[in-house]
Amino acid sequence: MSATDCLDPVRKALLDDLDEGFAELYATYRGLVFSTALRLSGRWADAEDLTAEAFLRAYRALAGYDRDRVAALQPRAWLMTILMNIWRNCARAKSRKPPPDLRDEPVDEPDPAQDVEEAAVRRETGDELSELLGLLPDEQRAAVVLRHVVDLPVSEIATVLKIPQGTVKSHVSRGLRRLRELGGAR
Incomplete structure (x- = not known):
């Protein structure tokens, strides 16, 4: 072999x-x-x-x-x-740079092959999660996404972000806590 x-x-x-x-x-x-x-x-x-x-x-x-x-x-x-x-x-x-004017931005067209109700629920949930993630500081957002969306282990996240594993755990923990706080406030 x-x-x-x-x-x-x-x-x-x-x-x-x-x-x-x-x-x-x-x-x-x-x-x-x-x-x-x-x-x-x-x-x-x-x-x-x-x-x-x-x-x-x-x-x-x-x-x-x-x-x-x-x-x-x-x-x-x-x-x-x-x-x-x-x-x-x-x-x-x-x-x-100054933020762009979003009034001229095209609207995403739905996929006609998708179930409309399912697509609406998925989009609403995804939009809400994206909005909440956008409220996190960059380092917490990155750590939470890599851990809970990508499902990377803490050791790989530490390598990716070039920070100690303990810091990764802290960012994930604080990010999740903040997401719960933000989600509960809605």
């Missing part, structure tokens, strides 16, 4: 062929990355942009990695790290 036989399918595919392996990486993690981006940004269009940029940067990085680095890669945590860095940079850049 070779060393590559012990690898997960994504890393094995990346080692076999970068382009096909990247397609496997994208297929495996696109939903997770988009969901995380949506919870972090609170806006569908921003989440799409964040997701596209994260995968673009991931591909560029992989093209420069040697086989040992790819073999040691933890794809989920690595992609979340890339996404978090892009999100922080975008948030920093947005804080320097």
Whole structure:
């Protein structure tokens, strides 16, 4: 048995062929990355942009990695790290610009194949959660999303956010407490 036989399918595919392996990486993690981006940004269009940029940067990085680095890669945590860095940079850049005029923003059209009532409930719940998450400080929002939306373990969140595990636990705890307070006030 070779060393590559012990690898997960994504890393094995990346080692076999970068382009096909990247397609496997994208297929495996696109939903997770988009969901995380949506919870972090609170806006569908921003989440799409964040997701596209994260995968673009991931591909560029992989093209420069040697086989040992790819073999040691933890794809989920690595992609979340890339996404978090892009999100922080975008948030920093947005804080320097005046807010856009939202009156001209297009309205998302519902999917006609979806059950209307189910879609409305899901959208209302998602919108409420996004709004509440948007009220949290960035570090708490990131920790809560990575823990309870992405379901990363505390050790991986610490790696992604580049903070100690105890700080991750504190951010998650305080973020959840604040979400409960905000949710109860409605």
